[in-house]
Amino acid sequence: MLTLKQGRQLQTVLLGTLAWLVALTIFFPIFWMILTSFKTEIDAFATPPQLFFTPTLENYLHIDARSDYFHFAWNSVVVSFGSTLLGMLLAVPAAYSMAFFETKRTKSTLLWMLSTKMLPPVGVLVPIYLIFKDFGLLDTKFGLVLIYTLINLPIMVWMVYTYFKEIPKDILEAARLDGATALQEIYRVLLPISKGGLASTVLLSLILSWNEAFWSLNLTASSAAPLTALVASYSSPEGLFWAKLSAVSTLACAPILIFGWLSQKQLVRGLSFGAVK
Amino acid sequence: MSDLTIRNLKKSFEDIHIIKGIDLDIKDHEFVVFVGPSGCGKSTLLRLIAGLEEVTSGSIQLDERDITDVAPAKRDLAMVFQSYALYPHMTVRKNMSFALDLAGIDKAEIQRKVEDAAKVLELGPLLERKPKALSGGQRQRVAIGRSIVRNPKIFLFDEPLSNLDAALRVLMRLELARLHKELNATMIYVTHDQVEAMTLADKVVVLNAGRVEQVGSPLELYHHPVNQFVAGFIGTPKMAFLKGTVKAVSNAGVTVALDCGPHYQLPHQSTSLKPGDDITFGIRPENIEVVAADQSPFKVRLDVTEHLGADTYCYIKLANGEMMTVRAPGDFMADYGQNAGLLPDLSQAHLFDASGKTIPRPRPPAQAA
Numbered sequence: 001m002l003t004l005k006q007g008r009q010l011q012t013v014l015l016g017t018l019a020w021l022v023a024l025t026i027f028f029p030i031f032w033m034i035l036t037s038f039k040t041e042i043d044a045f046a047t048p049p050q051l052f053f054t055p056t057l058e059n060y061l062h063i064d065a066r067s068d069y070f071h072f073a074w075n076s077v078v079v080s081f082g083s084t085l086l087g088m089l090l091a092v093p094a095a096y097s098m099a100f101f102e103t104k105r106t107k108s109t110l111l112w113m114l115s116t117k118m119l120p121p122v123g124v125l126v127p128i129y130l131i132f133k134d135f136g137l138l139d140t141k142f143g144l145v146l147i148y149t150l151i152n153l154p155i156m157v158w159m160v161y162t163y164f165k166e167i168p169k170d171i172l173e174a175a176r177l178d179g180a181t182a183l184q185e186i187y188r189v190l191l192p193i194s195k196g197g198l199a200s201t202v203l204l205s206l207i208l209s210w211n212e213a214f215w216s217l218n219l220t221a222s223s224a225a226p227l228t229a230l231v232a233s234y235s236s237p238e239g240l241f242w243a244k245l246s247a248v249s250t251l252a253c254a255p256i257l258i259f260g261w262l263s264q265k266q267l268v269r270g271l272s273f274g275a276v277k
Numbered sequence: 278m279s280d281l282t283i284r285n286l287k288k289s290f291e292d293i294h295i296i297k298g299i300d301l302d303i304k305d306h307e308f309v310v311f312v313g314p315s316g317c318g319k320s321t322l323l324r325l326i327a328g329l330e331e332v333t334s335g336s337i338q339l340d341e342r343d344i345t346d347v348a349p350a351k352r353d354l355a356m357v358f359q360s361y362a363l364y365p366h367m368t369v370r371k372n373m374s375f376a377l378d379l380a381g382i383d384k385a386e387i388q389r390k391v392e393d394a395a396k397v398l399e400l401g402p403l404l405e406r407k408p409k410a411l412s413g414g415q416r417q418r419v420a421i422g423r424s425i426v427r428n429p430k431i432f433l434f435d436e437p438l439s440n441l442d443a444a445l446r447v448l449m450r451l452e453l454a455r456l457h458k459e460l461n462a463t464m465i466y467v468t469h470d471q472v473e474a475m476t477l478a479d480k481v482v483v484l485n486a487g488r489v490e491q492v493g494s495p496l497e498l499y500h501h502p503v504n505q506f507v508a509g510f511i512g513t514p515k516m517a518f519l520k521g522t523v524k525a526v527s528n529a530g531v532t533v534a535l536d537c538g539p540h541y542q543l544p545h546q547s548t549s550l551k552p553g554d555d556i557t558f559g560i561r562p563e564n565i566e567v568v569a570a571d572q573s574p575f576k577v578r579l580d581v582t583e584h585l586g587a588d589t590y591c592y593i594k595l596a597n598g599e600m601m602t603v604r605a606p607g608d609f610m611a612d613y614g615q616n617a618g619l620l621p622d623l624s625q626a627h628l629f630d631a632s633g634k635t636i637p638r639p640r641p642p643a644q645a646a
């Protein structure tokens with residue numbers, strides 16, 4: 001028989017191992033991608049796959065010569081930050097009214113908003129494409145900002161709502177009695193109190209927008225194309241060049257990976273939807 | 278000046294009527310306490326006054342001004358919440374200056390007002406701390422300080438002491454009473470603790486199920502409750518209620534036969550009672566004496582006795598199974614299950630008719646309110 005203490009230690013070890021296994025499984029493709037990006041095309045194709053090889057920068061030099069990385073990266077930055085900003089400007093007031101002025105329909109509105117995320121995007125591709133065409137939004141950064149805002153808004157509202165729900169109503173009422181207008185109440189009391197949660201929401205929105213590929217591929221051609229479109233452009237025309245594809249993918253992921261790494265703590269909080277207090 | 282006038286105030290949440298028509302006058306400098314059982318609508322009434330809830334119908338007037346539909350910020354009232362509701366991201370100083378800041382008052386003036394309030398409440402050393410780093414009592418004081426600096430027309434308190442431990446509650450109660458005198462302010466205070474109500478109030482408003490049962494000074498309510506609800510709500514231990522029947526009604530008073538045995542002739546005057554009517558006889562624990570079994574026609578059996586030091590609470594079982602409490606002197610000794618007699622002070626007895634309404638008793642000149 002195990003003692004209580006031994007049992008607990010065993011549990012810790014098992015859980016730890018499991019966590020590492022899951023983490024490694026998730027990380028492996030990224031690791032392999034980065035590794036492949038430093039191989040020659042021959043090494044990249046080798047069977048069995050090679051773990052040890054002579055690293056080369058030729059893929060990166062090739063990409064630098066063929067495409068204007070910073071053009072795409074700048075588009076990604078503008079579109080991610082733009083849609084996040086616009087999304088927050090809409091999500092905060094929406095969540096404020098739902099969290100603090102709840103009506104009978106609030107819960108169903110929230111569910112309905114979330115349910116739009118269950119619609120397969122391709123189902124609305126044609127109408128949205130046509131609308132974009134008619135309004136001259138095709139291949140514009142503004143168009144992408146709009147579409148990203150729309151697809152991320154439900155989850156942003158939901159997250160901000162969850163954070164606001166944790167804030168006692170009394171505090172806002174106290175501010176109201178202290179003479180604060182609705183805007184002052186939001187800017188001077190609500191936002192500072194929930195800044196942790198808001199930061200997580202911003203981060204998540206940035207990451208989702210950065211990684212979005214379906215709409216960027218379908219609605220942009222070149223001038224507004226973000227990094228995801230750049231990656232895609234390496235996959236088709238000249239057959240499959242694994243090493244170059246890996247290099248461009250690495251370049252596309254790198255900024256957001258670094259960003260995510262730096263803001264790990266906020267992210268964890270954000271993704272656990274406020275469960276960790 | 279700050280006279281508050283409430284007329285036929287009603288509030289429903291969806292279809293549920295919570296406040297069912299309240300009329301109330303609160304005068305300048307008064308300390309008014311709302312008491313009542315949980316869920317009777319005390320907080321709702323206070324929030325209606327504060328403007329945090331929308332009125333369904335009726336009116337609220339502050340001095341000459343109708344504030345029924347005025348935004349809370351424009352009412353010139355300050356509220357202290359049960360949860361304190363301090364701004365967690367601001368220091369004590371910022372918490373206290375927030376309202377003045379919003380009002381655009383001069384920085385030096387704000388500084389002076391905050392320091393003044395901090396002195397009154399002994400918050401000086403805590404001014405740069407965040408609420409997280411304060412004890413419950415200190416947070417409470419900050420919440421009060423936050424309302425003092427604004428010099429509002431009326432202070433509203435919603436059970437401000439209920440999150441404090443017993444000793445601190447007594448201390449803060451005294452502090453509030455002192456503050457009321459010093460600021461000479463109008464205060465409305467919600468509590469379900471009737472000791473707080475009795476000790477703090479100039480005027481107590483007893484609420485029940487969204488209606489005012491009685492308004493009066495603490496002693497008025499204690500000695501002359503208008504109905505059985507108020508009689509039972511005010512005073513601890515509770516007034517004993519004994520069921521009985523009217524035997525005779527005359528100019529000299531009412532004769533009642535209690536279900537537990539004794540007959541009493543009481544000085545109460547009634548024109549509505551008839552012999553045979555059901556009646557409730559009420560007597561406060563301190564208006565009964567426990568005597569030997571052969572010295573009174575009111576024969577009982579003693580249950581548990583509790584010695585509190587100054588007083589002894591005797592729980593008593595009556596012949597018909599009813600229970601009651603008697604407050605005896607601190608040195609009173611008795612055995613569990615012992616037989617005894619009771620001698621109620623009939624001049625202090627209360628009578629309630631079948632609907633619970635008080636049958637008025639003659640007021641001795643000294644007690645007249």
Ligand SMILES: Nc1ncnc2c1ncn2[C@@H]1O[C@H](COP(=O)(O)OP(=O)(O)OP(=O)(O)O)[C@@H](O)[C@H]1O
Nearest residue numbers: 290295313314315316317318319320321322468469
């Ligand atoms: N926003 C609301 N929506 C629906 N019902 C409400 C709302 N606020 C209060 N109520 C109901 O109104 C009634 C009175 O509530 P209120 O908070 O005024 O009671 P209270 O007298 O302050 O009680 P307590 O002593 O427990 O604080 C309760 O039955 C409560 O459920």
Ligand SMILES: [Mg+2]
Nearest residue numbers: 319320321436
């Ligand atoms: Mg309440």
